[in-house]
Amino acid sequence: MSEPLDPDMFAGCPPVTGPVRIGDKWTAKIIRCLESGPRRFTELQAPLRGITPKVLTASLRAMERDGLLTRTAYDEIPPRVEYALTDLGRSLIEPMNAGCAWSRAHLAELTEARASWQAG
């Protein structure tokens, strides 16, 4: 439930996920990272391959605003902040999986079409 995230968990994902997109550039990956339990800011940074703090903060704030996740700050030293999915955020996993299923089934065709267009 709280094993460390694999820094390479998105290594197999193509740079462009295809036509099906959830939220902005990072939303879907953040949801995947939180699927197995709450995570800290720095934990999220690792698998998200060099995302800058500003962009990660912006994405998390937007998702919090939309009720997709909650932010909990513990008043400790050193500071600790945890992000966790809400039920609403978790409900996005279903359409996300539909998108991933499409990609697995058809993304190769799309890539091929794009390549043969470049050739022609």
Place this chain on the structure above:
Amino acid sequence: MSEPLDPDMFAGCPPVTGPVRIGDKWTAKIIRCLESGPRRFTELQAPLRGITPKVLTASLRAMERDGLLTRTAYDEIPPRVEYALTDLGRSLIEPMNAGCAWSRAHLAELTEARASWQAG
């Protein structure tokens, strides 16, 4: 199969469809327009509420490049061009419907969360 498109067919759709997005801004709507059969350039412009020719052309070209639709030009006067979905394009309808289902079920929660954030 070839009845004229309702110019208001997207009137009920909220300006922002929510977190689930297919392709770029217009891709999903274009697919909906072509679902019931091939359509001409001008036919598509009507329900897409004032999309400029340049943007519609760009979207159609991108979708043609990706193998989502075909473009057929008939050498007549006046000129006639028809756009039709490919099987690959049609395969996107399934994840699209999943996204629409999510919106119908949860978009209100998201909007509400966003509003109460603004208030707080």
Place this chain on the structure above:
DNA sequence: CCGAATCCTCCTGGATACTG
């Protein structure tokens, strides 16, 4: 450790006008 502040660049999408 968890950000905020500032500055910058690219890309999407659009307005407007014109053409075979």
Place this chain on the structure above:
DNA sequence: CAGTATCCAGGAGGATTCGG
């Protein structure tokens, strides 16, 4: 009818630096 050509504004995403 079905586009093309040109110009332009806004916002997403990023680099870098600084603070509590």
